[in-house]
Amino acid sequence: MGNKKVFSHDPMTGITKYWHDNQDGTVTIESDQDVSEILKANQANRSSFEKGDKWGEMSRVASIPLTVYYDLKQKGILDDQAAMKKWLNDPDNELFRTRKGKV
Secondary structure: OOOOEEEEOOOOOEEEEEEEEEEOOOOOEEEEEEHHHHHHHHHHHHHHHOOOOOOOOOOOEEEEOOOHHHHHHHHHHOOHHHHHHHHHHHHHHHEEEEEEOOO
């Protein structure tokens, strides 16, 4: 990508948007999010639950950063219950989980 400039920054969500002037005359807007605080909170929540803890009907099982949420939405995973369960149960996505166990 070409010349990169900060387009906007939201301190509440930690999302920074960058404007790229591409060499072909087009532009690209890139979103980047600092997710370190969300991941730390998720780890603390996961650690506070024991393996045999009961799950309620409305148990919080994950906290997903907005940039990941929008990516899941774009891919159609968010709107497909089976695909979302598979994504949440994937060990590669454990950092987004707030509870242990299978969804």
